[in-house]
Amino acid sequence: MLTLLGSLLGFVSSAFPDLLKLWQDHQDRRHELAILDRQMEQMKLGHSQRLEEIGFEADIAESQALYKHDSQPSxxxxxxxxxxxxxxxxxxxxxxxxTTVKASALYVLVSEEGLTAIQALPQIWDPETQALFAAVMSFWFGQRALAKARGK
Known part of the structure; x- marks a missing residue:
């Protein structure tokens, strides 16, 4: 019985380094796959950053082309x-x-409808006028601020 136990223990102990090596190889492969995954993520990130750079360069080139005709006198x-x-x-x-249209609308409301100016002003400053005013102000003064807010 002791002989059988000794031979079994000898067999297991002789196979132990090989089992340990197999386990280590498995861990090494898993580590290499993790490294490759991270490298691929970094490459994707680099490509997306490059695409953003290309977009910025295209915006700059477009702006320069739009204003080129103004910089060259005839x-x-x-x-x-x-x-x-x-x-x-x-x-x-x-x-x-x-201004003429809004002033004439105010005049009609005050003179013909009998409203006071305080009552007539909210009627001519309707939501459509507010939207138009906001669009014009945003165009003239907010274009760069909005571009910065969007990250361009």
Whole structure:
């Protein structure tokens, strides 16, 4: 019996280093897979950052292309002056038109409807006018602030 137990113990003890080696190999492979997964995540992150950089570069190039025509004078003074005045003139014209329409609406409400100015003002400053006002103010003054808020 002791001989059988001794031979069994000898067999197990001789196989123990091999079992330990198999277990260590399994752990090493698991560790290497974890490293490869992390490397792939870093590569994906690097690619997404590069895509963001490309997007930023495209935005910059688009802005430069949009304003390129304004930076190169034509050589004819009145053409350059007319070209430079288009946006301000249209802005002032639409502001004058808007003010005229709202003032005439206030006049009609006060003179023909018999309302006081305090009663008539909320009626001409309706939600559509508020939305239009907010859009215009955001366009003129909030474009860069919104771009920064969005992370661009």
């Amino acid at each position: 050589g004819v003074k009145w053409v350059d002056g007319l070209r430079a005045s288009v946006r301000p003139v249209i802005t002032y014209a639409f502001f004058l038109l808007f």
